[in-house]
Amino acid sequence: MSLLHTAVSLPFIGAMLIPAIYYYNKRIHPGYFALIIPIAAAILFILAQLNNQINQTLNWMPHIGLNLNFRMDGISLLFCMLITIIGALVIFYSIHYLNKREQLGHFYTYLLLFMGAMLGVVLSDNVLALYLFWELTSISSFLLIAFWNHKQKSLEGALKSMLITVLGGLMLLGGLLTLVTITNTFSLHEMVSKSDVIIQSPLFTTAMVFILLAAFTKSAQFPFHIWLPDAMEAPTPVSAYLHSATMVKAGVYLIARFTPIFALSASWIYIVTFVGALTLFWASFNAVKQQDLKGVLAYSTVSQLGLMMTLLGIGGLGVYHDHQPLFYAAVAACTFHIFNHASFKGALFMIVGIIDHETGTRDLRKLSGLIQLMPVTFTAAIISALSMAGVPPFNGFLSKEMFLSSMFDISESNIFNGPSVVLLLALVIIGSLFTFIYSVKFIKDVFFGHSPAVDKQVHEAPLFLLLSPLVMVAVVVITGLFPNILTGLIESASYAVLNKDIGHLHISHWHGINPALITTLLIFAIGTALVFAYKYWHSVYLLQRPNWTFNYVYQKGLTAVESISYHINNTIIASGIRKHLIIIFTALIVMTAVFLAQSPLNFGDWQLSEVRLFELILVVLILIATYMIIVAQSRIFSIIMLSAIGYSVGLFFVFFNAPDLALTQLTIETISTALFLMCFYHLPKLSRYEETIKFRLTNAVISVGVGLVVTIIALIAYGHRFSPSIAEYYIKNVYELAAGKNMVNVILVDFRGFDTLFESTVLGIAGIGIYTLIKLRDKKEVEHEQTEK
Incomplete structure (x- = not known):
């Protein structure tokens, strides 16, 4: 097995072993065993890169095109490092965060299952394998969000995330199969090489819409963003891993992967750019009003995902306008921000978990003045929050400046006209302004002011609980001060996205006085003023009524679906088997009648055998027994007549030289009759006098209709044989291939x-x-x- 396949398989192997290890040995924390796996996987990915083992194939189900073909390019390597290294930090953090009385075996099993699925998503070159791993991330995410299943909100959040992301998964399946239909290949990189064929296909728009819906639901883009805040009911390590660093970026990864194909269309660029910008604005605006710390980070994550989508939309202009490297910088900014966001947001989630762990609350109305009680946590929090706000010298400032610079470059494109450019700039600048506001407000409200209104004795967190966020904060500082240590990885990832060489990339804090710098300074000034004047303008959020939200629409829709399902269940499902059969048989009669009405009735050529006397006698016996069943007043008598029909059919097999079938028929008929008699003996007597005329007439019409339909279909099928009977194949090959005489x-x-x-x-x-x-x-x-x- 190759290095890539081994690395991806490690989390799945760990997920299978951890429950047994935890069950038989509870003295050793299962987290320490789980911790080995991402570290080992990261080492294997590095070795694969160094040894150039970046394209590996493994046949799994070749007959349906499903193979584990892994391909690790720049963007895949970036995600693999994030998934494994941040995964290791999250596991170490969870060891000291979760209570030992929790179901730890379940937790680490679900976490490793998700890790393996996410690695499969970013490495799969086979689109069917990509879909398989994609859906597995949704399932494992559902299990992790619902980990505290004694909480109703956890169950509701898990259900919402499952419904929305699985809907996106179905869209992904439709989009991928459409692309397979167009290109006749299951390979993702071969699809990219056939982009000119795809864009000329009449199915291009269908595939594009499906892929966009899949990406937008997974990465919580407007209006599908509503699932991510409710997913914050998961344990904090889950939020830090899935909902900031990895899973929610799967949609961003999908857009990046398909940019070389769909960015040839202006529609793709418009949709991705505007949806991303709208998501950035709407989520950052709503993040400011949140009273729960994880709620603030949830909406901030949505806004940052919108920023990445916007950058990918602008970067698509580099594909649309061939040989215009001006727009390549947007893709470089996106890949750089994927890394930066994972570092500062992962740290912030862990810091919020520490605050909750030490104070017993995440409510901003109760938290304040923690700077003196938790100085180390404050230091880590302010660095991470300022990086998220885009303040120098941290890494978030660098990618945010690259983002603003790319936004001001869109006027060079002939896709966006004056009004659309103004609208885009307004959305991203206002969104960036509110990003600064909620980041600074987070620090101000939690760490400054009077003492916290909590019942616990607040003190600094233990070192081991602080270690993981401190490592991430160190990454924020180091990559902020020395950003060019990542330029090789960013250039490689950007090349993988665009399928074009972006040239040498140099990242620095100072680019002179330009529109991006001026915008940043204005954001700092206006944002600071609005933070300290929040009590004077926060009433603007009261204008948004509860029944004007997408959550309200979701809840109403879910209630309606449940009500309709309940009504269907009561009227059809629970109404008895007779109504089920009436619906099925009526549909059969109607569909056959419609088909026969549109096509001339043609029974074809018949080759009838001679009808012998004993065959006529058996037919008469069957007809008599059938009539007796209809008029019978006793269930037992009906069963006896039914068995008479079965035995008569068995005699037909005897006369047609099929003794095996005859023996089978007679045996089954005997057993069935005996079982029926045993059961029906205990039922009350059949009361046909209670059956209404409507009841009998319905039965008669359905019975006669089904009989006619089946007879007509059988006669048509008998008269139209388009290929030789398969019986000849069995006659010739039964003994030779299977060594059997029967x-x-x-x-x-x-x-x-x-x-x-x-x-x-x-x-x-x-x-x-x-x-x-x-x-x-x-x-x-x-x-x-x-x-x-």
Whole structure:
């Protein structure tokens, strides 16, 4: 197995082993075992890069095109390092954050499962494998958000994230299969090489819309952003890992991957840029009013994801306007900001967890004055928050300046006209202004002012709890002071996104006096004033009524769906099998009638055999037995007549020289009749006099209609044979291929072995279900008896 496949498989192997390790040895914290895995995976990725083992294939299901083909280029390497290194820091943090009485085996299993899925997403060159890992991130995210399943809000947040992201997953499947249809390949990099074929296809727009919806739902873009704040009910290590550094950036990764294909269209550039800018503005505006610390960080994450989307939209101009490297800087800024955001936002989430851990609350109305009580936490928080606000000399300032510079360059494109340029600049500048406001307000409200209004004795967090955020803060400072240590990785990642060489990149704090610098200074000045004057203008948020929010629309929609489902269940599902059969058979009759009305009735060429006397006698017996079933007044008599029909059919098999089928038919008929008699004996007598005329007439119409439809279909099928019967193949190959003389047995066991296996599996599952129900009934009866005593 290659280095890439080994690295991706490690988290899945760990996820399988940790429950057993935790179950048999509770003295050793399972987090220490889990910690080894991301570190080992990161080493393997580095070795793969150094040894140029960056393109590996592994056949898995080649017949359907699903293979584990991994390809590690610059953008994949960037994400792999973030997933593994930040994963290791999060695991170390969670060891000291979570209570030892928690279900730690479950937690680390889910976390490693997510880690492996995320690595699969960013490395898969096979689009079916990409979809498989994509959906696995949604499932593992659901399990992690609902980890504290005793909390109703955790369950609701997990459900919301699952519904929205899985909807996006279905869109992704549709988009990928559409691209496979156009290009006739499952390889992502081969699709990029066929971008000119894709854009000329009539399915181009369909594929583009599906891919955009998948990315926007995963990366919480407007209006799908509503799931991310509710996902903050997850434990803080989960929020720091999934909802800031990794999973929510999967949508950004998807847009980056498909930019060389879809950025040939102006529609793609417009949609990605404007949706990103609108998300940046709306989320940053709403982050300011949040009273929960994790709520502030949730909306800030959404706004930063919008910033990345906007940069990718502008960077797409480098594909649309070929040989215009002016717009390549936007992609470089995006890749740089992906790294920067992971560092300062991961640190901030951990810091919020520490504050919650030491004070017992995340409510901003109760928190203040922590600068003297938690000085180390304050130092880490102010560096991370100022980096998020875009204040020098930290890394967030550098990528934010690159972002603003790219925004002022869009006037050089012939896609955006005057009004659209003004609108975009207004959205991103105001969004950046509110980003500064919520970042500074976060520090001001939590660490300055009077003592916190909490019941706990507040003190600084233990060193091991502080270690992970301090490492991330150190990264913020180092990459801020020495940003060019990352230029090689950024250039490689940008090349992977654009499929073009962006040239040498040099990052510095000073670029002279330009529009970006002037805008930044204005943001600092106006933002500082608005932070200290917040009490005078915060009433603007009261203008937004509760029933004007997307959360309100979601809740109303969910309630409506549940109500409709309940109504369908009561009117159809719970109404009995007769109504089910009426619906099914009526649909069969109507669809067949519509088809026959549109096409001339043609029974084709028949080759009828001679009808013998004993065959006519059997037909008459079957008709008599059928009539007796209809007029019977007893269920037992009906069962006997039904068995008479079955035995008559068995005799037909005998006369047609099919003894195996005859024996099977007679055996099954005997067993079925015996079972029916045993069960139906205990039922009350059949009361046909209670059946209304409507009841009988409906049964008659449905029965006659189905009989006619099936007869017509059978006659048409018999008269139109477009290919030789498969029976000849079985006759020639049963003994040679399967070494069996009994054709029926060989077909069931060998040629249709999977069908038989699945049928046996269904019976086994049904048996387990019945056994479980019986045991549960017995348990309830015992509990009831104990209660009565």
